Amino acid sequence: MVPAMAGKEVAVLWLLAVLGWGSGGKVLVWPADNSHWLNMEYILQELVVRGHEVTVLLPSCFLILNSTQPSPFQFEVVDVPITKKEMATLLEEAFYFWFYQERALSVWASLYRIAQLVYKLENVTKIICDEVLKNEALLERLKASTFDVLLADPLAPSGELFAEKLGIPFVYTIRFSVGNTRLCGGLPSPPSYVPASTRGLTDQMSFVERLQNFLFYFYMDLFFLKYHLATLMSTASEIWLIRTYWDFEFPRPFLPNFEFVGGLHCQPAKPLPKVFQLYSAIGCSGEHGIVVFSLGSMIYQLTDEKSNLIARALSQLPQKVLWRYKGKKPETLGSNTRIYDWIPQNDLLGHPSTKAFITHGGTNGIYEAIYHGIPMVGIPMFADQHDNIAHMRAKGAAVELDFSTLKTQDLVDALNTVINNSTYKENALRLSKIHHDQPVKPLDRAVFWIEFVMRHKGAKHLRPAAHHLTWYQYHCLDVLAFLFTCTAIGVFILAKCCLFCCRRCGRIAKRKKE
Ligand SMILES: *[C@@H]1O[C@H](CO)[C@@H](O)[C@H](O)[C@H]1NC(C)=O
Ligand SMILES: *[C@@H]1O[C@H](CO)[C@@H](O)[C@H](O)[C@H]1NC(C)=O
Ligand SMILES: *[C@@H]1O[C@H](CO)[C@@H](O)[C@H](O)[C@H]1NC(C)=O
Ligand SMILES: *[C@@H]1O[C@H](CO)[C@@H](O)[C@H](O)[C@H]1NC(C)=O
Numbered sequence: 001m002v003p004a005m006a007g008k009e010v011a012v013l014w015l016l017a018v019l020g021w022g023s024g025g026k027v028l029v030w031p032a033d034n035s036h037w038l039n040m041e042y043i044l045q046e047l048v049v050r051g052h053e054v055t056v057l058l059p060s061c062f063l064i065l066n067s068t069q070p071s072p073f074q075f076e077v078v079d080v081p082i083t084k085k086e087m088a089t090l091l092e093e094a095f096y097f098w099f100y101q102e103r104a105l106s107v108w109a110s111l112y113r114i115a116q117l118v119y120k121l122e123n124v125t126k127i128i129c130d131e132v133l134k135n136e137a138l139l140e141r142l143k144a145s146t147f148d149v150l151l152a153d154p155l156a157p158s159g160e161l162f163a164e165k166l167g168i169p170f171v172y173t174i175r176f177s178v179g180n181t182r183l184c185g186g187l188p189s190p191p192s193y194v195p196a197s198t199r200g201l202t203d204q205m206s207f208v209e210r211l212q213n214f215l216f217y218f219y220m221d222l223f224f225l226k227y228h229l230a231t232l233m234s235t236a237s238e239i240w241l242i243r244t245y246w247d248f249e250f251p252r253p254f255l256p257n258f259e260f261v262g263g264l265h266c267q268p269a270k271p272l273p274k275v276f277q278l279y280s281a282i283g284c285s286g287e288h289g290i291v292v293f294s295l296g297s298m299i300y301q302l303t304d305e306k307s308n309l310i311a312r313a314l315s316q317l318p319q320k321v322l323w324r325y326k327g328k329k330p331e332t333l334g335s336n337t338r339i340y341d342w343i344p345q346n347d348l349l350g351h352p353s354t355k356a357f358i359t360h361g362g363t364n365g366i367y368e369a370i371y372h373g374i375p376m377v378g379i380p381m382f383a384d385q386h387d388n389i390a391h392m393r394a395k396g397a398a399v400e401l402d403f404s405t406l407k408t409q410d411l412v413d414a415l416n417t418v419i420n421n422s423t424y425k426e427n428a429l430r431l432s433k434i435h436h437d438q439p440v441k442p443l444d445r446a447v448f449w450i451e452f453v454m455r456h457k458g459a460k461h462l463r464p465a466a467h468h469l470t471w472y473q474y475h476c477l478d479v480l481a482f483l484f485t486c487t488a489i490g491v492f493i494l495a496k497c498c499l500f501c502c503r504r505c506g507r508i509a510k511r512k513k514e
């Protein structure tokens with residue numbers, strides 16, 4: 001994997017870190033693996049630039065990070081009895097399910113399978129967490145370092161536990177909103193118009209979709225309550241940094257301790273490295289421009305059938321295609337398509353001749369496309385990707401394809417649609433304008449709130465009182481039950497009175513008759 005930072009940047013950041021530039025605070029980090037780390041890294045780099053000392057608590061089984069390579073961060077490696085290989089196998093199993101099985105199964109069968117997979121991931125999480133808590137020496141060392149804040153990704157639970165153990169305030173950075181933001185963060189999410197993540201719904205739902213949404217929320221509540229995640233997560237976090245913004249989200253209620261910082265990693269395009277320059281320069285790509293294609297950092301290999309099908313579709317385009325793919329070279333690869341192990345995605349999307357982006361719908365990639373105003377063809381696979389593409393589709397900036405039933409012609413048609421029909425480009429540019437028109441840039445806001453928590457040792461004044469209520473108090477079920485009982489008693493008494501009067505009247509009338 002090519003590191004996210006170029007060598008020169010690392011050197012500069014490293015120098016800053018060593019010199020202890022400024023008089024910053026100390027930040028402890030509990031990261032999540034893969035693309036989640038890539039996003040967090042941008043925040044951490046900015047913290048280093050502003051003179052803070054960043055220490056990453058790193059389980060030895062993490063795939064994306066290598067603590068021996070030069071880095072502006074310090075690492076506390078936690079040895080865990082899980083190898084990188086075991087971790088990779090587990091993730092592969094999860095991905096296989098998501099690529100090839102999830103959509104083929106019924107909703108409930110697939111939810112059951114997800115629960116099984118989560119159980120396995122939960123087991124690994126528990127082992128890692130125990131390893132940290134068991135390690136007295138490590139905990140003592142961390143305590144002695146007097147950190148000012150802990151920054152964690154709730155995808156890797158237990159950050160909140162360490163924060164409590166070490167007695168330091170705590171900030172989450174997160175994209176997902178399945179149960180953790182709603183149940184744990186107390187974020188109001190009316191199921192009637194706030195779609196649950198991962199089901200690919202929008203804010204315009206039919207009756208059946210609202211029913212589905214309602215049941216999915218309920219299912220996630222049970223899930224979170226089962227693992228006791230809700231109580232812990234809700235007691236701990238001061239600020240939630242959400243990796244989306246109103247260019248992407250549907251309007252919805254939110255709380256003062258939620259900050260929407262989507263696209264914080266996006267930057268103006270830098271000049272392309274030589275190898276990409278030649279291929280994508282106007283002269284070579286011609287009037288048709290280029291198409292950028294990536295299924296993300298986690299997809300190494302497709303089946304031969306799928307990769308050939310995709311390559312055949314790409315070969316029919318008049319555009320040049322740059323495809324990020326690590327698997328076997330497909331036989332049907334056209335002369336207009338080139339495969340790369342890695343591409344400078346942000347810089348390519350910002351290139352003036354880029355016409356479209358074929359994406360799996362990861363939040364990082366979608367935000368780069370929004371930033372540069374590029375229409376998308378989405379082939380969502382798993383996790384929040386269906387949801388992300390559904391947002392872009394609803395906003396008219398993307399066409400969605402189903403990976404499991406994908407045909408060559410579908411991909412050709414989808415690309416021709418987003419490229420020929422100018423409404424897609426216009427909508428993408430509209431989102432881009434909304435994204436750029438903010439008083440303070442997302443990265444600055446993210447860092448501001450982390451520094452705010454460091455300065456004030458928390459942000460308790462922003463926490464809603466909802467955290468002290470039980471679920472039936474929160475929904476006013478006790479009040480409703482009380483009112484219902486009162487009404488029922490009132491109606492009962494009234495009915496009895498009426499009955500009594502009627503009988504009396506009846507008796508009097510009867511007596512008069514006699
Ligand atoms: C980490 O980096 C070092 C030095 O670059 C290298 O020797 C080692 O193999 C790497 N380890 C892993 C697990 O990638
Ligand atoms: C949990 O994971 C460990 C290590 O991968 C494995 O040895 C153990 O059997 C797993 N336990 C359960 C209950 O799945
Ligand atoms: C869309 O544009 C492509 C060239 O980019 C062209 O081959 C195709 O025929 C066009 N389709 C329609 C429906 O206009
Ligand atoms: C372009 O796409 C929009 C949105 O899907 C559609 O309403 C419109 O009819 C399309 N225009 C053409 C010329 O196909």
